[in-house]
Amino acid sequence: MRVTINDIARAANVAKSTVSKVLNDSPTISEATKEKVRAIMLEMNYEPSSFATRLAKQKCYNIGLIIDLSRKSDFLNYSFYDIIGGVESVIGPLDYELTICNIEHIGRDRFVSRFVLGRKVDGIILDNSILTPMLAQELNERSFPYIVIGELPGVRPLRWVDIDNRSGAAILTQHLLAQGYRNPAFIGGEECDPLFGARVAGFRDALPHTSLPPVLPGYSNEANGRRLTCELLSLSQAPDSIVCMSNLVAFGALQELGERGISIPENIGIATFDNRPLAPYTTPPLTCLDMDTFALGAAAGDMLMAQINEPNAIQAEEHRWVEPKLVVRQSTALMKGID
Amino acid sequence: MRVTINDIARAANVAKSTVSKVLNDSPTISEATKEKVRAIMLEMNYEPSSFATRLAKQKCYNIGLIIDLSRKSDFLNYSFYDIIGGVESVIGPLDYELTICNIEHIGRDRFVSRFVLGRKVDGIILDNSILTPMLAQELNERSFPYIVIGELPGVRPLRWVDIDNRSGAAILTQHLLAQGYRNPAFIGGEECDPLFGARVAGFRDALPHTSLPPVLPGYSNEANGRRLTCELLSLSQAPDSIVCMSNLVAFGALQELGERGISIPENIGIATFDNRPLAPYTTPPLTCLDMDTFALGAAAGDMLMAQINEPNAIQAEEHRWVEPKLVVRQSTALMKGID
DNA sequence: TTGAAAGCGGTACCAA
DNA sequence: TTGGTACCGCTTTCAA
Numbered sequence: 001m002r003v004t005i006n007d008i009a010r011a012a013n014v015a016k017s018t019v020s021k022v023l024n025d026s027p028t029i030s031e032a033t034k035e036k037v038r039a040i041m042l043e044m045n046y047e048p049s050s051f052a053t054r055l056a057k058q059k060c061y062n063i064g065l066i067i068d069l070s071r072k073s074d075f076l077n078y079s080f081y082d083i084i085g086g087v088e089s090v091i092g093p094l095d096y097e098l099t100i101c102n103i104e105h106i107g108r109d110r111f112v113s114r115f116v117l118g119r120k121v122d123g124i125i126l127d128n129s130i131l132t133p134m135l136a137q138e139l140n141e142r143s144f145p146y147i148v149i150g151e152l153p154g155v156r157p158l159r160w161v162d163i164d165n166r167s168g169a170a171i172l173t174q175h176l177l178a179q180g181y182r183n184p185a186f187i188g189g190e191e192c193d194p195l196f197g198a199r200v201a202g203f204r205d206a207l208p209h210t211s212l213p214p215v216l217p218g219y220s221n222e223a224n225g226r227r228l229t230c231e232l233l234s235l236s237q238a239p240d241s242i243v244c245m246s247n248l249v250a251f252g253a254l255q256e257l258g259e260r261g262i263s264i265p266e267n268i269g270i271a272t273f274d275n276r277p278l279a280p281y282t283t284p285p286l287t288c289l290d291m292d293t294f295a296l297g298a299a300a301g302d303m304l305m306a307q308i309n310e311p312n313a314i315q316a317e318e319h320r321w322v323e324p325k326l327v328v329r330q331s332t333a334l335m336k337g338i339d
Numbered sequence: 340m341r342v343t344i345n346d347i348a349r350a351a352n353v354a355k356s357t358v359s360k361v362l363n364d365s366p367t368i369s370e371a372t373k374e375k376v377r378a379i380m381l382e383m384n385y386e387p388s389s390f391a392t393r394l395a396k397q398k399c400y401n402i403g404l405i406i407d408l409s410r411k412s413d414f415l416n417y418s419f420y421d422i423i424g425g426v427e428s429v430i431g432p433l434d435y436e437l438t439i440c441n442i443e444h445i446g447r448d449r450f451v452s453r454f455v456l457g458r459k460v461d462g463i464i465l466d467n468s469i470l471t472p473m474l475a476q477e478l479n480e481r482s483f484p485y486i487v488i489g490e491l492p493g494v495r496p497l498r499w500v501d502i503d504n505r506s507g508a509a510i511l512t513q514h515l516l517a518q519g520y521r522n523p524a525f526i527g528g529e530e531c532d533p534l535f536g537a538r539v540a541g542f543r544d545a546l547p548h549t550s551l552p553p554v555l556p557g558y559s560n561e562a563n564g565r566r567l568t569c570e571l572l573s574l575s576q577a578p579d580s581i582v583c584m585s586n587l588v589a590f591g592a593l594q595e596l597g598e599r600g601i602s603i604p605e606n607i608g609i610a611t612f613d614n615r616p617l618a619p620y621t622t623p624p625l626t627c628l629d630m631d632t633f634a635l636g637a638a639a640g641d642m643l644m645a646q647i648n649e650p651n652a653i654q655a656e657e658h659r660w661v662e663p664k665l666v667v668r669q670s671t672a673l674m675k676g677i678d
Numbered sequence: 679t680t681g682a683a684a685g686c687g688g689t690a691c692c693a694a
Numbered sequence: 695t696t697g698g699t700a701c702c703g704c705t706t707t708c709a710a
Contacts, residue, residue: 050459069427081419081420100423101436117341
């Protein structure tokens with residue numbers, strides 16, 4: 001049988017409540033007693049049962065990361081480890097744990113009851129693809145702490161973190177202009193996706209308001225990168241540079257342009273979102289916007305801990321942006337001779 | 340205040356123990372009572388407290404995935420989501436949860452006491468980079484269920500799952516031979532890494548025992564891919580094909596060969612381990628061995644659940660291999676004309 | 679078939 | 695500064 005608080009109390013010849021106070025480093029216990037009890041704990045290899053503690057304290061020291069594992073996406077595949085690392089880097093030192101909650105089997109509706117009513121976690125972090133307005137309302141009504149990863153306009157009060165895609169898109173576009181490109185186009189991304197909206201907005205921010213740059217949406221894969229590039233080339237005024245929604249779109253564009261003998265960066269400059277998985281390894285390597293997904297996770301963890309510890313702040317709306325970083329590579333090096 | 344088993348008992352006019360039995364679908368309770376109590380549970384939105392249950396049952400329904408988040412590796416970045424998905428796919432339906440345990444802050448030594456003695460988890464899954472012989476011994480002594488991801492010869496009794504790298508390497512090499520290549524070489528990987536040993540062994544398995552193929556180790560990055568390729572080319576009998584330890588090594592090789600005007604697959608064939616992140620997107624696309632990391636996680640989860648539920652089987656050694664899949668692409672398509 | 683009561687391993691209040 | 699004791703919410707044994 002494992003050693004419990006009672007064993008320690010008996011061995012130390014003190015009351016169980018005294019042992020408990022030693023565990024919590026209560027100031028009402030003398031140093032002498034503390035030392036004695038601690039020595040015995042060490043000797044007996046005692047470790048308090050987390051369940052008993054949590055039950056008694058009515059607190060879980062556990063936060064849930066809600067995901068839908070049935071969803072496969074490049075973003076998740078390439079950033080999940082970093083996001084978890086970021087979350088853990090802030091909650092771990094505070095002695096909180098991270099539980100992965102897959103809603104795939106449970107279903108979106110029953111999951112609130114499972115995790116929120118079941119008090120398995122003190123707070124949750126979830127994706128904007130998982131949070132429905134109804135779910136948000138339910139969580140809000142219960143004043144249950146939660147942070148959304150990914151902007152979600154229209155549902156409030158809401159606390160979310162996101163990569164600042166709009167500002168990032170502007171940075172990327174400004175870089176193209178600074179390199180001497182004059183007519184950037186934007187390709188890839190689905191119109192219904194808020195990500196697309198934010199990035200196109202940033203793209204437009206960086207351009208003169210009078211200009212009407214080509215923006216061609218399409219599911220972000222290699223084939224569409226090629227197809228949309230073809231479309232761009234057939235325009236009466238073909239662009240001299242392209243901002244791509246993803247690495248795969250950019251890869252498709254590179255392929256298409258390569259086959260047509262159009263050289264990059266001389267004839268057309270290419271910039272793309274995300275450094276992973278391909279940007280450093282294409283020919284030529286792609287100028288891109290590197291997304292700090294570790295920071296994203298850390299920000300989410302930080303906001304969540306703040307909410308858990310100051311429950312009155314829970315009703316306040318809070319958004320936090322993580323700024324992406326421009327990584328300049330050869331695909332936009334129009335001015336490399338001048339430099 | 341939240342609704343507890345007492346509230347339900349009161350509302351249903353039965354004893355608390357009766358409610359408990361309904362929760363556990365005990366056969367000693369009449370259907371009528373069950374239905375009545377269940378209806379009230381539903382009505383009152385009751386969800387049992389998992390901590391109370393776990394404390395009373397002395398069981399956690401929780402398994403720990405031990406990782407060292409301070410480690411950054413491509414493999415983890417690209418496969419972590421899949422591994423978690425695999426583990427969850429088997430433990431989730433059994434109502435187990437997955438807790439991420441980062442040993443970065445805790446330290447390798449204290450972590451046993453934290454998770455094992457602290458009874459936070461019923462079993463753990465960890466990496467062969469985390470399991471030390473001492474730790475293994477400690478876990479074995481306590482008969483604590485654990486599964487290692489990644490082969491770890493020399494420590495026993497031990498239960499682990501791994502990708503069958505040796506057989507995979509042989510498959511990859513046999514493919515080269517079947518395509519008509521005669522002198523494969525192996526580059527990349529560190530000699531101290533068991534992964535390197537397994538893959539080189541498989542590489543040799545596929546070749547005539549009399550042959551002494553070039554095997555050049557080196558940390559697996561792009562620069563070494565280039566450097567080792569140069570070395571290969573300067574050999575008196577230069578190889579006609581290369582098995583690469585990783586995508587980055589292969590990428591380096593492609594770069595080097597490309598710059599020298601050596602054409603692939605005609606002059607030299609290239610095959611590599613891992614489909615991620617680059618293999619489909621290089622020029623030419625790389626023939627590779629695709630590692631099913633979801634299956635790896637699922638196998639680990641499966642073995643762990645078996646151990647938890649049959650504690651007497653815990654002393655038995657068990658290894659499970661996940662077979663990698665050959666993905667043929669252009670980089671080894673020597674026979675494409677013939678085909 | 680149901681109920682009463684004693685745990686599970688802690689916390690926390692109040693009295694000593 | 696310490697001890698006694700009533701919980702936290704559920705399970706389980708034993709009696710009714």
